Amino acid sequence: MVSFFTGTALLALTTLLPLAEALDNGVARVPVLGYNTWNAYQCNIDQDLMITTATLMKSLGLQDAGYHYVNIDDCYGELQRDNQTGRIVPDHIRFPNITAMNDEIHAMGFKTGIYSDSGWFTCAGYPGSFENEALDAETFQDWGFSYLKYDNCAIPFDDIIREGIVGKYERMANALTDLAKKSGKPPFVFSLCEWGWSQVWLWGKNFGHSWRVTGDIAPQWDSLAAIINFNSFITQGTDFSGHNDMDMLQLGNGGLTFDEAKSHFTAWALMKSPLLIGTNLSQITDDILGILKNKEILAINQDSVVGQSISPFRWGINPDWTSNSSFPAQYWSGPSENGTVIMLLNTLPEPATMFFNLTESPWIRAGRQYSVRDLWSHTDNGTAVRNFTAENIPAHGVVAMLLKDAGNEPSGIFPQCAVWFQCTSENGTHVGG
Missing domain, CATH: 3.20.20.70 (Aldolase class I)
Known part of the structure; x- marks a missing residue:
């Protein structure tokens, strides 16, 4: 068997x-x-x-x-x-x-x-x-x-x-x-x-x-x-x-x-x-x-400083950690010598828009903003604050990016946490998103 x-x-x-x-x-x-x-x-x-x-x-x-x-x-x-x-x-x-x-x-x-x-x-x-x-x-x-x-x-x-x-x-x-x-x-x-x-x-x-x-x-x-x-x-x-x-x-x-x-x-x-x-x-x-x-x-x-693979940080259309050979994980990240690597994989047979909060990746720091380098267009595409959206990724297509820390995010952003769950002030008050 x-x-x-x-x-x-x-x-x-x-x-x-x-x-x-x-x-x-x-x-x-x-x-x-x-x-x-x-x-x-x-x-x-x-x-x-x-x-x-x-x-x-x-x-x-x-x-x-x-x-x-x-x-x-x-x-x-x-x-x-x-x-x-x-x-x-x-x-x-x-x-x-x-x-x-x-x-x-x-x-x-x-x-x-x-x-x-x-x-x-x-x-x-x-x-x-x-x-x-x-x-x-x-x-x-x-x-x-x-x-x-x-x-x-x-x-x-x-x-x-x-x-x-x-x-x-x-x-x-x-x-x-x-x-x-x-x-x-x-x-x-x-x-x-x-x-x-x-x-x-x-x-x-x-x-x-x-x-x-x-x-x-x-x-x-x-x-x-x-x-x-x-x-x-x-x-x-x-x-x-x-x-x-x-x-x-x-x-x-x-x-x-x-x-x-x-x-x-x-x-x-x-x-x-x-x-x-x-x-x-x-x-x-x-x-x-x-x-x-x-x-x-x-x-x-070929990174000579970081040897590990990227890994999923969100599974996309599947429930978390559920195997699906037709629709693998869609949201991936990992460290590299020069920043955080992000791969967005559209596993659907039609174009899709993909969104994530930056700190869903374990390699991204809260309260920071990140410059965005597109690894396929070879262009610098501005700065991401709190989240990122990729529009109209082709069917079975991919977005690959390198995010580099660009300093503190702008002050006064509301809500206080990009991911609201367990977002808490110093006096114990939970802050909604």
Whole structure:
């Protein structure tokens, strides 16, 4: 029998259980930015494609925007290991010299990542790394990779594995740690692709730098909404060196409106998910490229002072803390190096006006006014006092702002409190709103 948590039950679980300490080993302190082949190409990959993709990332300005990883997903190998060395073998036709490929991509200034699986086989049926963790880690490093996405297919029978899901990932984590000590090279970036079924956000940061929190993304609003909703209850799992991975960016693959694409990118970036592009870059439009290169949004994702995700402060159309995969939380905030980040997400299929009192966000001080920076129009939009209203946010659209303290609010404002509940004078008199 499969059981699912309601939002309330999930919140209670994550409140009661302590979060693990992050794996702070000198790499991936902030989310990884880069490219992954799976969403655009699945198994239709080869050496030329990887070099072409890296070349496009450079010429399109994505490298300058901070996207520094070019990652291969599944299907790069032969179906059998080498019968003498036991090593995984690159497909001899599609990847005739995978080391030379990496050398060429590295020469462009990129790092490279590869994929494997914690079971007998990968999800596409290629050799997995179970019982070959140390050998495969060494092989991947010998080929020139420094990032490993590690999947969860083809799990061995219980009488073979004799450990839980944590132990299955710990095997490769230990192999990568030992390899770094042995080789003297920086540790691999380790991305756990466990899909979140075993509350990976509670234990994943013991072993990796990011962990998938749901199943695979699809380029439809319903998929985005479900992932945002699930992640809204576990934002405390993200901080420096450990990130809830909401899966790859599905921009430009069809199925999303332009406003939905903006919401997708904004939510992923501000929740500090790794940002791995999954689009055919030879077909990318200027509009989608502009979304991916939004430097003000990217700066918050890559904040070197504050590592935590934004979190909901009001649930919008749902009763508080109620899970709704179609209508996730709409009102979000969080701290950053340069002010309070606000995300207003219109989850409705029609335009909406959204209003909130500033102090509903725990990061806003009462009695202060705040300058408003729009992170999409890149404009300074005056000063907010007590509350803020965003008019006509498009269907499934987003507003992203940075609020900076601009001093005391003007004197003489009535009522004395923006949020009237329990507003009390020094003599004990409650003041109405």
